[in-house]
Amino acid sequence: MLELEDQIARIRGAWMAGRAAADLTPPAWREAVGQGDGAEAALVALMGQALQVLWRPVPPPLTPRPLLPRLAAPPPPDAARSRIRRILAARRTDAGGARALVLFLAARGYAMHPADWLPRATDDWVPALYAPWQGWVASEPEGAPDDALTLETWDGWPATARRTLLVALRRTDPAAARAIIAAKAAAEPAERRLRLLEVLEQGLSADDAPVLEAFARDRSDRVQALVRMLLARLGRAGDEDGSDAELAQELAQELAAMVELGRIGLLKRRSQLRFRPLKTRPLENRRRELMAVVPLGALARALGVGEMDLVETVPDDHARVLDAFATMVVETASAAAWRALFGLTLQDPDVPTEVAAVLCRRASSGERSAMLTAVLAREPSPTFDGGLAVAGDVLGAADGEFLPRSAGYRELLDLIATPDQTAASPPVVAAGLTNLGLLLDTAAARTVLADCAAAGLSAADPRLDMLSLNLALKPERAT
């Protein structure tokens, strides 16, 4: 065979250079190739066949990846997968992409089938159950020690698994988690350092302050910003003695000059933060910038009051900066101050849903559910975008009691029942039905499907896919 290979190489070389190759015909082929006019044609025909069947490709060194690990949650039933693929295809161009669907499945106790969706290593929003797949996607080494995560077993665990284990450890033994983060975070690259320090946000306490302060001058801006935010919640500045502290005070003073603290209420006097009218757009922009960097505590000190005085009532929002203030509170306020504003928002139907959604970033699942119930009841938009933003990962569980009273739902059904209007605003109907499919529990989804059929929407309409999937995915509990 080696001899034939050599002869074929010579024929190839001759043809590349434009020389006749019939004289180079291998002896075994000579009878078939013959001589004369047709020899070159016969030779190329035989060469073609030989090149196609005689040799196999020689592979370079190949090592298959480890098999994709099984997850703790089961994949959805096969019957539901075609609908899931259709929803994924429809959401490919949406801002959130697959996120809401993945969270919905996780809330129902299912993991996506890997042929339909796999997380990227950089997806920081995926539920913890996908950690083994993220490790696989990032080509992390397989295997894990039998022991729990400790300082001694740290190196044996893949990076994605470490974070999941740390989150669980932080819940049961905050001090142990803190000790591991303090010892190991500094040696990690910036992205992982950030993800490790984020673990401290859960159950943040004064004991965490020394660990956070050690990273106050981290070389990563994002880590620095996270540390500043967490320290602010504990009522501490990152660098209390340096020039940064002076600058922070100046910024807080500048912001304090743009707001005022008034008093409202006849019987029960309470303070209320008001945003002063500003003369120019640049000044308004400046106030927004300041609210993004000044912690709530610093503003309170600049105004000469306590942090809780700023959240005794929902601030007066003629200046339309309540969302910026809510961001300030959710990122930098103490737990008590955040809870105070969250409670006020829960009770006050006039607070925009966007503001409620911002405040929910620090909420537990129970608090989110309560806010979601309140928001759905007052949601005026037929798209229910606000409800989805508030829900976060609390999906597929809202009951449908609010539906008969909901202005947004009424408008949605009106749009469906009036084909001309539906044609004019198809994204509104599609978004509303999909978001309801993500938010509601099974019984409420069934109600909505029945209402849509009564309004004239065909059962085959793909805009009902999410609601139909909701019905098909009974809550599954991992065994």
Add this chain to the structure above:
Amino acid sequence: MALSRSEIEAMAPDQSALKAAAALLKPAKWSSRGMAGGLVWGECQGTGANPYRVAADTVDIGSKCTCPSRKFPCKHAIALMWLHADEPGGFPPSEPPDWVGEWMGRRRKSSGAAVPAAGATTAPKNLDAAVAEPAAAELDVAALEKRRVAAERRAADVRRQVVAGLDDLELWISDQLRTGLGGFLGEMPDRCRRIAARLVDAKAGSLSSRLDELPSRVLRLPPDERVDAAIVELGKLTLVSRAWRAAPDDPELRREVVATETRDDLPGDNGGLRHGALWEVLCEQIATRRDGLVSVSTWLLNTGTDGPRFAVLMDHFPASAGRRSGAFAAGSCFWAELLFYPARVPLRAVIAQRSDAEVRADVPWPEAGAADPLQSYRDALLAAPWLLAAPMVLPSGRIAEDRAGRRWWLDEALALPVEGAVPDIALGAHMDAAAGLWNGARLTLFAARTNWGRVGFDA
């Protein structure tokens, strides 16, 4: 809610459409019929290899069909609504399939029938007239004989032209070798385009298409593999040209060189291969060709133990007709009797008869067979050496990546470089079996059975 006959008459674009629809009223022409609410749907076996998918909304008389007809509504949509009007019981209530849902999502609500142009006269249309049998034309023996002689003369003329075209092709091939393959590779698209145009003039349309696509097949490969790929292509062209000269009436060679016979020209019961089996839809390949046609190939795997292992249903339609939705869902199974085009290795086929029951469950695949998975490929190329590729079933294995990120099919004894999309899951799955197309240089995978279930490679 069924439409009335008068509504169907009103929506038809003309009487000839009604007449054409009347020929489709036999229930045997239809499969997978169903209805939900005001929607009706069905699959109609037309002249194409793939059945046409037809759906209609009886409320607003909108309809959709995957056939390439420019009439709207087409004869298939009219026939579907006509069948529903005459025999609503033939449409069992059921969950609308995915393709009906997709159509519902895309469509704009409007009147189903095209609005006649202003001033256009509308000829009367009548269902009863459409089903009336035409008066039998008197047989004129002399005219028939005249027609036969003219056809023979035309065929001889075509043969002469093809021979002249093949003379030019063989001269062209020797020119490419004589002037050096280095130059040929550098100017391949232009040179192939010129000889392809000559072959069109010589009535060798199929060979012309093959030459048209040659550069794209070769240029897909890395530069160091292109010389061998060019030699293979030129060698195969020589083989098919010589084979046709030796047997110009051979149907397979005629298909390779001149044109594909129509469905009606297939031998059918007179010697044609028919095989009934449970077929799994492996994948659908859609490619836009240089001649402006879109080619849709539906690859089927015979899950039984006898008969051809693979079949491909192939249709072509103009790219200007817009995107056609596929006729089958990948992974689904259905029983059908296929009628194969005559060939040394039967592969291309049309559906002769199809059972209505679609089996969606995972039907076990047949064993890969011979110890060497490439044996079936070698057998195919021995029987028909002008073939460029052959499908095969691969045994259990993995997909692995080399350092350059190229993917390889890998089992204990074999490693084949993979071409085309490979979903990420395939890199982490163990394949119990796989099916694909091997061309001697690259493996294009269709589908695999894995520890994660079926994985398709046509994404």
